[in-house]
Amino acid sequence: MESTFIDIVRRALDEEMARDGAVHLLGEDVAAGGAFGVTKGLVEKYGAARVRNTPISEAAITGVATGAAICGLRPVLEIMFIDFATLAMDCLVNQAAKYRYMSGGQLSVPMVVRTQAGALGGAAAQHSQSLESWFIHVPGMVVVVPSSPVEAYGLLKSAVRLGDPVLFVEHKRLYAMKETLPEDAGPIPIGRARVVRSGTDVTLIAYSAMVRSALEAADNLAKNGISAEVIDLRTLSPIDMPTLAQSVAKTRRAVIAHEAVEVGGVGAEIAARLAKEAFYELDAPITRVGCPFAPIPFAPELESALLPGSRQIEAAVRELVR
Amino acid sequence: MESTFIDIVRRALDEEMARDGAVHLLGEDVAAGGAFGVTKGLVEKYGAARVRNTPISEAAITGVATGAAICGLRPVLEIMFIDFATLAMDCLVNQAAKYRYMSGGQLSVPMVVRTQAGALGGAAAQHSQSLESWFIHVPGMVVVVPSSPVEAYGLLKSAVRLGDPVLFVEHKRLYAMKETLPEDAGPIPIGRARVVRSGTDVTLIAYSAMVRSALEAADNLAKNGISAEVIDLRTLSPIDMPTLAQSVAKTRRAVIAHEAVEVGGVGAEIAARLAKEAFYELDAPITRVGCPFAPIPFAPELESALLPGSRQIEAAVRELVR
């Protein structure tokens, strides 16, 4: 039976809460089901002590979760929009990510920060950003970016069990996506990318909602005899370079695509690594597809003029494979 | 007469305050001279209304400055360590950087955020970071990173006059550096890099304190007959790609060096652009020199084991030019 991303994420949370009494949820409205309904019904099942509504206090929510994680709880907190992670950066960056290191290995922070990102339907400049690249610059943070409901299920389970602070980014455009969870679905290892489609002419590297756009582009390119390999990064920190390098060694061309602003995005890091590690294997410039350098505008015409998608990926490939 | 970085920055502030009554300073201890003495004496000269001590409220300080900037003041605020910019990210990213855009051009935020960054002498994990790369990912923010006292003078003057929010990052290792301010020193345009030393075999791209390390490396390399061109980026957003591309077209090799964590750093963006725009001109892999993926440790042996410098730049060049 097919279920939405929201339902499958809820199922993963539910199972992890059932498995481990240390898992607790907290965040604004989470007991009410959360702004998007992800946590609906969990307070009824696990009680208000384990599913905790909070005030609008992103800094304290994150700090409380970090402090609790140090002491043995496994908090899963929700930052309603990644745009508001801006209010929790001290704790995430200066405290949570560095605890293990600064304490010389005495303490760790097994905590998951679930958040929701990306642009959709006029959420505008302050509710549409994709800020994940900031976090790959922070040693000690793990960054996970599922591309589908089934992926989210397995990656969230691993994130909850990991023992490090994990930023878990759910794209709002994926929330309505449906998939059937395989019976044997289980945790998906963190730090390994996945070849979603194999091909020989170009490697399309993407993550989160952009994986679907890459697959669409690959479909269209196939009609023109261009064979694209599509890789879903799954995890942005750490990045699975061996899988990328192996693919690029075969295809000799790479396009990296994400919705985040191109400048300073995760694609920059991947391009830089390929430009170093795969330099002699490349037959064409490494190309990035990302959001042009502007905030996300409100009006639909502007929003869609700005956001990158399969069309831009296709165009980038066509420029490389001529 | 030679003056320190601190004295020359103070002079730039002093002159801008004298020139324009709209320029105001605010921040923790700024009336007391600031934690590093940069603003010493300015309250005596311009009064407590224009040089304002604040509580330890990085979010509000930044918000107050932004609101005042919208209304015609030209605030120069100080965030004592860039590590604490984590507390002001909502305002910087969601408000200040987007104001012009979100208002359809009605309002702008002529504000300078002076801050101090980098590692020196055991300041440890929470007082040593180099977080500038986050800000190049934010459309609407300008990022300026002077490499010397004279550079700081000219760039700060331009920053104050610009009309956009500027993050102005002073490296703590530069504070004691001395230079003589030329008589005709004036504003230095924002958005243009500077070729500090010309060479033919490799382009060393650096900024802030790392420019000195690049020059040291170039000196040593010259002794072995390797001619390095050194470029000081001056501004990280916008990046002056034409200057970089021109240099790399000549040298056919590039090493990008910064103290910030290599993963997700500004070097990634530059490498990615060169990998795209200068691909056919490159004779060797683009190489980055940055901080390995760890927080800054406290003990001096560990700190110096982690931090990159001229030795790492030299080694990177020697690997490229063989």
Place this chain on the structure above:
Amino acid sequence: MAELTLKTLHHFYEQLWRIRLLEGQVQRLAAAGEVPGFPHLSTGQEAVAVGVCANLSAGDYLFSGHRAHGHVIAKGSDPFAVFAEIIGRDTGLCRGRGGSMHLVDAANGVLGATGVVAGNLPLAAGAAWAAQVQGEGRIAAVFFGDGATGAGVFHETLNMASLWNLPLLLVCENNGYAEFTSREEHSKVGKVSAFAAPYGISAQTVDGNDVLAVHDAAQKAVAQVRGQGGPWLLECMTFRMAGHYVGDAQRYRSKEELAAVREKDPIERLQRHLVGKGTPQGELEAIAARVKEEMAAVVERARRAPRPDPASVMDYVSSAVLPQQA
């Protein structure tokens, strides 16, 4: 306080309807899929906007948040430009870049609504600081919800406003909810105005559904703030008649709670008052009818207004003097 003239009261009545009806149109068009994003209506809370803004002039600075429509209308912005922005048109206040949560009308002193809860507070304090420096008698006012008191920057702002004796009017619309979470669940603090006391900031809590009470309190507050007497925190107890945003099913509210609406509705409240004072019911109905027509026309004009040109999407990112980023 001087007794308000009947003319003023009728103007309030008209303004309340203007907001109510404009937002009714937002709801209608949202249902039809014509409003991008997720608009938040101030239905039931209009008396706060009208009562406070009647004490501000166009030169005063105003900041608001995600529930801003009423504030902007009450401050005197052109309903057409407001509505056109809400539906993302090029002739909207922000040329379609901002939308419902980011209304700016600089010429009218509306300096910004922000979608980040409490993010507006220090900005307003900054505007108040600028007003203080300018010395032209301006003040800054900011609207925020009870939920915003959970955010640290609210408290940081109180501290700075008191230290710098800023001409800042802080208006809390306490509607008892932060999204779906009731006030009891997000704070144990009985009254928002209680936060002012430690700072020595003047404060008052009033019935926010009574436009006259709001006006009266705001008048007193503005007089102090404008007279360099320092900031004022005005808490208006109010009632969100609609959901948190358009489309919220409000399962978390009891029938009893929602049933109180007739008693609390600020428009009905003022109507009862005016009828009691002798205004014929018919005259009031005529006002409402006129505004209804006016708003319908505004909306139709806005719907026909041009959409932004996709080619202009990179405009307004930075100063023109800067070299453009890739």
Place this chain on the structure above:
Amino acid sequence: MAELTLKTLHHFYEQLWRIRLLEGQVQRLAAAGEVPGFPHLSTGQEAVAVGVCANLSAGDYLFSGHRAHGHVIAKGSDPFAVFAEIIGRDTGLCRGRGGSMHLVDAANGVLGATGVVAGNLPLAAGAAWAAQVQGEGRIAAVFFGDGATGAGVFHETLNMASLWNLPLLLVCENNGYAEFTSREEHSKVGKVSAFAAPYGISAQTVDGNDVLAVHDAAQKAVAQVRGQGGPWLLECMTFRMAGHYVGDAQRYRSKEELAAVREKDPIERLQRHLVGKGTPQGELEAIAARVKEEMAAVVERARRAPRPDPASVMDYVSSAVLPQQA
């Protein structure tokens, strides 16, 4: 409160000296260039650490900030491991990774000092939450300065602590300064304890230079907190005898202010009390002399302790299970 035994008072006296003398060594070695970073001394404020921590057990969770030496010693951590960390040795508490501002001694319940003002507050609340869940009678305590009350997260933490009724003891060391800025300049709030009232949090302000007063107040507070009676904010008025950090010339403090030191010094205060109670001066001098010797030995041992191996610099970044980042 039961009268404290003479033995306990002598123990306090010894602990005050232990902190004073250990920090004296920090200052001495800092002047000699042997201490990396910029250590902050708690000289003059030791009574707060000693009086509060006497009411905590090793199982209780403790958090501190940039001025943490005294708290960690008072909580019972090994002075050698503390000092070795302060000078960056491999046998230091954090194997030389943390330093003066980041002392952690997990086995002793010292869960973290942080260099970010107020950053420790929500962490302590989180530890208190964990303690509440664990149900083993633990509490969490956190030390912070008066300057920390300017930070929003202090207020966010009060709100959450009151809502969740957390077993959290908040101890403000009000020394009248945030770096070089006096309290008058960074807050108009007379007493830090006043912030508790709106939340219904219990609070008290005591003379923080009097270890007996601190102990007494903390005992009462801990009893409530441990008894599930909710959080407590204890404000200790104290006096920073040294500069903000080692090397601060303190030009912003008047001679008169600094002259008050003899009267305020918590060690002299307790000494006067004990002599008044009949302890011979010589006995007290003997205690101090013994601790002095002990600390000198600790310091010499720490100076000879091994430095961290540069090759280990990448240890402890993340879980071992994760593939290593480039």
